[in-house]
Amino acid sequence: MTTIGFIGLGIMGRPMAFNLLTAGYELVGLSRHCEVRDQLVERGARAALDVETACSDADVIITMLPDSPDVAEVVLGERGVLNSAKPGSLYIDMSTVSPDVEREIALEGRRKGIRSLDAPVSGGEKGAIDATLSIMVGGEKEDFLLAMPIFKALGSTIAHVGPNGAGQTVKAANQLIIAGAIEVLSEAIVFLQASGVEMDAAMTVLAGGLAGSRIMEAKSQAMIASQFTPGFRLDLHRKDLGIVLDAAKRAGVAVPATGLTAQLFAAAVSQGLGHQDHSALIEVLKGLSAQA
Amino acid sequence: MTTIGFIGLGIMGRPMAFNLLTAGYELVGLSRHCEVRDQLVERGARAALDVETACSDADVIITMLPDSPDVAEVVLGERGVLNSAKPGSLYIDMSTVSPDVEREIALEGRRKGIRSLDAPVSGGEKGAIDATLSIMVGGEKEDFLLAMPIFKALGSTIAHVGPNGAGQTVKAANQLIIAGAIEVLSEAIVFLQASGVEMDAAMTVLAGGLAGSRIMEAKSQAMIASQFTPGFRLDLHRKDLGIVLDAAKRAGVAVPATGLTAQLFAAAVSQGLGHQDHSALIEVLKGLSAQA
Numbered sequence: 001m002t003t004i005g006f007i008g009l010g011i012m013g014r015p016m017a018f019n020l021l022t023a024g025y026e027l028v029g030l031s032r033h034c035e036v037r038d039q040l041v042e043r044g045a046r047a048a049l050d051v052e053t054a055c056s057d058a059d060v061i062i063t064m065l066p067d068s069p070d071v072a073e074v075v076l077g078e079r080g081v082l083n084s085a086k087p088g089s090l091y092i093d094m095s096t097v098s099p100d101v102e103r104e105i106a107l108e109g110r111r112k113g114i115r116s117l118d119a120p121v122s123g124g125e126k127g128a129i130d131a132t133l134s135i136m137v138g139g140e141k142e143d144f145l146l147a148m149p150i151f152k153a154l155g156s157t158i159a160h161v162g163p164n165g166a167g168q169t170v171k172a173a174n175q176l177i178i179a180g181a182i183e184v185l186s187e188a189i190v191f192l193q194a195s196g197v198e199m200d201a202a203m204t205v206l207a208g209g210l211a212g213s214r215i216m217e218a219k220s221q222a223m224i225a226s227q228f229t230p231g232f233r234l235d236l237h238r239k240d241l242g243i244v245l246d247a248a249k250r251a252g253v254a255v256p257a258t259g260l261t262a263q264l265f266a267a268a269v270s271q272g273l274g275h276q277d278h279s280a281l282i283e284v285l286k287g288l289s290a291q292a
Numbered sequence: 293m294t295t296i297g298f299i300g301l302g303i304m305g306r307p308m309a310f311n312l313l314t315a316g317y318e319l320v321g322l323s324r325h326c327e328v329r330d331q332l333v334e335r336g337a338r339a340a341l342d343v344e345t346a347c348s349d350a351d352v353i354i355t356m357l358p359d360s361p362d363v364a365e366v367v368l369g370e371r372g373v374l375n376s377a378k379p380g381s382l383y384i385d386m387s388t389v390s391p392d393v394e395r396e397i398a399l400e401g402r403r404k405g406i407r408s409l410d411a412p413v414s415g416g417e418k419g420a421i422d423a424t425l426s427i428m429v430g431g432e433k434e435d436f437l438l439a440m441p442i443f444k445a446l447g448s449t450i451a452h453v454g455p456n457g458a459g460q461t462v463k464a465a466n467q468l469i470i471a472g473a474i475e476v477l478s479e480a481i482v483f484l485q486a487s488g489v490e491m492d493a494a495m496t497v498l499a500g501g502l503a504g505s506r507i508m509e510a511k512s513q514a515m516i517a518s519q520f521t522p523g524f525r526l527d528l529h530r531k532d533l534g535i536v537l538d539a540a541k542r543a544g545v546a547v548p549a550t551g552l553t554a555q556l557f558a559a560a561v562s563q564g565l566g567h568q569d570h571s572a573l574i575e576v577l578k579g580l581s582a583q584a
Binding site for chain 2: 170184213247254256285288289
């Protein structure tokens with residue numbers, strides 16, 4: 001029986017852990033919140049208060065944490081995952097962090113006999129609950145195959161995309177494209193609204209042609225109506241764009257439009273839009289064009 | 293029987309004129325090229341050598357010309373459409389030009405008893421040949437309804453989007469979104485390629501999620517393989533971005549990412565990519581990141 005240590009039981013991590021329990025895995029969940037620990041125990045899991053306890057029995061350790069420093073601390077720290085897990089165990093980071101952090105963990109893990117994968121996801125809270133996440137996996141192919149039953153309990157689109165760090169690279173590209181699509185759609189909508197066009201007819205004809213996209217399908221009506229309930233929080237997407245710019249710099253690649261878009265996301269956070277859906281970026285574009 | 297005067301029998305205009313003949317319209321086509329005039333006559337149309345001859349008999353006059361100055365000259369000039377057409381006739385511009393030009397034509401036409409519509413298209417040469425164009429129409433609703441049988445002979449998605457000029461505004465938004473999508477996809481592909489990711493697996497997982505778009509479906513494989521046979525010519529998209537920036541300025545709207553993208557399209561033309569497909573923009577991004 002495979003035992004999983006799960007660290008990071010937030011909006012995404014909690015439903016993922018529950019799906020693993022449903023799939024029949026033994027699970028030890030780490031949370032500082034006693035309600036979350038109670039929920040775990042109710043569902044037949046064990047609850048841990050520190051990383052060592054969450055890892056010491058586990059065959060597989062999963063982290064789902066907010067940002068690179070969190071992962072670095074929890075995994076590489078003195079009482080972290082790599083110093084607590086059994087040799088031969090498999091570490092899987094499903095957070096969205098820098099590819100560099102994953103490469104460092106893989107290197108350090110190899111020294112300690114712990115294999116590792118980076119496996120960031122897209123699909124949001126709904127995908128986590130419904131077990132329909134897209135999972136982009138970097139690492140050794142054999143480790144990927146070993147983890148496949150776990151990924152199948154969490155997502156529907158699962159791809160091995162390269163060596164350690166490659167999962168995060170593809171996730172970064174995903175966040176780059178989505179941010180750019182929201183920015184460009186924002187410009188188009190503000191322009192159309194300022195020009196006195198019939199918006200419903202315009203969006204229908206745009207969506208039917210080469211301009212069509214998932215972002216347009218999912219977000220344009222709400223953007224036109226200025227309804228920004230998340231969805232995916234704008235301040236988290238801003239954090240991800242920081243990872244993108246850093247990873248692009250390390251890869252020696254210029255991403256000029258993403259640089260601009262990241263600045264507009266930063267402006268959106270400054271304007272108090274961080275807890276809105278990322279499509280609230282349109283409010284920054286509207287503000288640039290507000291007529292006096 | 294409706295007689296149509298057709299001015300601008302280029303790559304787009306010629307198959308459109310042929311589709312109107314197939315639908316049973318009488319047609320007078322204007323071309324400076326004798327082979328094109330011969331083709332028209334072969335198919336039962338009449339051929340004209342000047343605007344006056346193309347218009348004098350026509351109930352409907354259609355132009356399909358390269359740019360704003362061409363339309364302004366052909367329509368507003370001394371021996372142009374508005375001075376040659378019968379009062380009560382309908383003028384339809386299907387070129388991609390500035391919304392402002394269309395508003396000026398509508399105003400001037402009204403003085404002379406000639407109604408007008410702007411009806412730019414998307415779908416390219418293939419859409420023109422197959423009569424599957426998307427047609428975005430600005431002007432009076434009753435004129436739109438009058439022209440509907442003509443539009444149905446040319447396209448499959450037909451929408452009335454507002455007053456005169458609104459068709460060009462929506463077309464401008466279409467070109468803005470597509471240019472932005474190509475730019476952002478270019479950045480993502482260059483970044484992924486520089487990062488040693490398995491491209492097929494990466495693009496599959498990206499296309500399956502919120503990052504998916506028609507541009508990604510249609511262009512990413514060719515962009516990865518550096519195959520840029522048009523499609524839609526990059527220098528024409530650059531011209532369209534000039535219209536977008538001008539229209540946005542007149543609407544009082546800032547479009548910062550489109551401004552940047554237009555500069556990169558200009559760089560692509562300078563680098564000799566103007567006659568390639570617009571997705572050849574990726575070569576500019578690659579050049580920015582070429583490793584010494």
